[in-house]
Amino acid sequence: MxxxxxxxxxxxxxxxxxxxxxxxxxxxxxxxxxVVAPDKPQSAMGHAITINATIRVNPVKVDxxxxxxxxxxxxxxxxxxxxxxxxxKPDLLVSGIxxxxxxxxxxxxxxxxSAAMEGAMEQIPSIxxxxxxxxxxxxxxxxQDVARILIAQALENEMPDxxxxxxxxxxxxxxxxxxxxxxxxxxANWEEExxxxxxxxxxxxxxxxxxxxxxxxxxxxxxxxLENNYVSVVPxxxxxxAHTTLNHFKSWEQHV
Amino acid sequence: MxxxxxxxxxxxxxxxxxxxxxxxxxxxxxxxxxVVAPDKPQSAMGHAITINATIRVNPVKVDxxxxxxxxxxxxxxxxxxxxxxxxxKPDLLVSGIxxxxxxxxxxxxxxxxSAAMEGAMEQIPSIxxxxxxxxxxxxxxxxQDVARILIAQALENEMPDxxxxxxxxxxxxxxxxxxxxxxxxxxANWEEExxxxxxxxxxxxxxxxxxxxxxxxxxxxxxxxLENNYVSVVPxxxxxxAHTTLNHFKSWEQHV
Numbered sequence: 001m002x003x004x005x006x007x008x009x010x011x012x013x014x015x016x017x018x019x020x021x022x023x024x025x026x027x028x029x030x031x032x033x034x035v036v037a038p039d040k041p042q043s044a045m046g047h048a049i050t051i052n053a054t055i056r057v058n059p060v061k062v063d064x065x066x067x068x069x070x071x072x073x074x075x076x077x078x079x080x081x082x083x084x085x086x087x088x089k090p091d092l093l094v095s096g097i098x099x100x101x102x103x104x105x106x107x108x109x110x111x112x113x114s115a116a117m118e119g120a121m122e123q124i125p126s127i128x129x130x131x132x133x134x135x136x137x138x139x140x141x142x143x144q145d146v147a148r149i150l151i152a153q154a155l156e157n158e159m160p161d162x163x164x165x166x167x168x169x170x171x172x173x174x175x176x177x178x179x180x181x182x183x184x185x186x187x188a189n190w191e192e193e194x195x196x197x198x199x200x201x202x203x204x205x206x207x208x209x210x211x212x213x214x215x216x217x218x219x220x221x222x223x224x225x226l227e228n229n230y231v232s233v234v235p236x237x238x239x240x241x242a243h244t245t246l247n248h249f250k251s252w253e254q255h256v
Numbered sequence: 257m258x259x260x261x262x263x264x265x266x267x268x269x270x271x272x273x274x275x276x277x278x279x280x281x282x283x284x285x286x287x288x289x290x291v292v293a294p295d296k297p298q299s300a301m302g303h304a305i306t307i308n309a310t311i312r313v314n315p316v317k318v319d320x321x322x323x324x325x326x327x328x329x330x331x332x333x334x335x336x337x338x339x340x341x342x343x344x345k346p347d348l349l350v351s352g353i354x355x356x357x358x359x360x361x362x363x364x365x366x367x368x369x370s371a372a373m374e375g376a377m378e379q380i381p382s383i384x385x386x387x388x389x390x391x392x393x394x395x396x397x398x399x400q401d402v403a404r405i406l407i408a409q410a411l412e413n414e415m416p417d418x419x420x421x422x423x424x425x426x427x428x429x430x431x432x433x434x435x436x437x438x439x440x441x442x443x444a445n446w447e448e449e450x451x452x453x454x455x456x457x458x459x460x461x462x463x464x465x466x467x468x469x470x471x472x473x474x475x476x477x478x479x480x481x482l483e484n485n486y487v488s489v490v491p492x493x494x495x496x497x498a499h500t501t502l503n504h505f506k507s508w509e510q511h512v
């Protein structure tokens with residue numbers, strides 16, 4: 001008896017976003033799908049969790065199937081799914097398809113990728129997908145083809161322990177995509193420019209805006225891949241120790 | 257003319273927390289201090305930023321000096337401080353002193369450390385400090401001694417580019433602290449247990465709780481250091497590429 005695979009789907013754009021529908025459709029080709037996703041947009045939530053407030057989980061029916069809308073962050077969704085809804089680790093966690101890039105430094109801010117990172121922490125094979133198109137009418141068909149290929153790989157092959165994948169898909173038609181490329185995260189940054197406005201009573205408030213700056217000229221980075229019409233795949237880990245600098249700091253050791 | 261150093265102080269427990277007062281007192285020994293911190297507790301916010309809402313910054317007077325209470329996350333505070341308040345990069349960013357551990361996997365969830373990470377991204381020498389004591393009456397004096405030593409080191413010596421330090425101080429009296437130890441992040445995890453309760457109308461809601469599980473038997477980790485009464489110092493980076501697995505995934509490259 002071949003056992004059906006159990007696939008958990010999450011995102012950060014919220015349970016009603018077109019991107020998660022596109023991912024659910026592909027995931028269903030591979031097994032039983034359970035959706036646990038935020039009940040509202042949770043973009044740029046990083047690895048936030050809800051510790052000082054309560055969390056609600058509301059079952060909602062989508063296309064005749066029960067899904068779970070969670071009041072918490074993407075990471076809350078993963079924790080709740082494993083602990084309270086599935087009562088076991090799924091065979092695979094997929095997050096997305098995000099509306100917009102999570103390449104390079106965006107991975108640190110991304111709620112989509114924080115869900116995948118949480119999966120990796122819990123030793124669940126996990127992949128986050130993002131399409132470089134913020135539009136509500138974005139065409140997810142190429143991204144779906146990519147998801148189909150990588151979900152098959154992840155279910156058929158062993159994923160290294162405690163690693164997840166950050167997959168970004170360029171915003172071009174499928175014919176122009178040159179292939180899937182394994183990359184490292186480009187060294188880049190956001191240069192902030194806060195836009196200051198006045199409220200009706202004259203008090204200032206701010207909107208965060210910024211310009212993406214790539215400082216990395218490498219041709220092995222995710223940014224290079226995307227600029228050259230490749231799908232970028234970056235394996236990610238949650239050990240953020242800067243191992244190569246441990247020796248540098250040894251001389252700082254002393255008595256207090 | 258010797259130029260005075262400019263030190264930015266942030267945290268995630270909020271501008272009124274005792275821990276930030278303890279850190280401000282030490283920072284003032286080294287130069288001009290500007291405090292930009294959340295106007296309410298922002299623990300466990302990870303690297304969240306505010307992109308779908310406005311941000312307020314309110315000047316507040318503390319001990320006769322203007323500080324800035326920000327409605328956003330710790331990362332928002334750093335971005336706003338550099339862009340709108342200081343109008344230049346400070347010579348040092350210190351975050352904390354956090355009430356509770358940010359060792360091991362906690363670094364990923366920590367707002368204190370996300371502020372330090374944001375500093376590293378902006379190429380500001382940055383250190384996050386945490387004391388392993390959640391109590392409102394926590395004694396920060398040993399932590400202050402540690403901060404004094406490490407702030408001096410960071411101002412006198414070069415920090416490697418795009419690296420910040422995650423410093424955790426054990427909750428023991430100063431005489432028992434054996435020294436400062438440079439470590440790697442222990443491989444550990446939180447095993448969640450959501451506590452389910454019913455609201456007055458009978459509907460369920462959840463509180464996130466959990467048990468910290470250390471899977472790492474190494475004696476070079478932050479958890480080992482803290483359990484053996486050392487101060488742990490982990491250099492952290494924001495490149496989360498799992499470089500050692502890039503080869504493993506090369507065989508996944510293909511046409512779409």
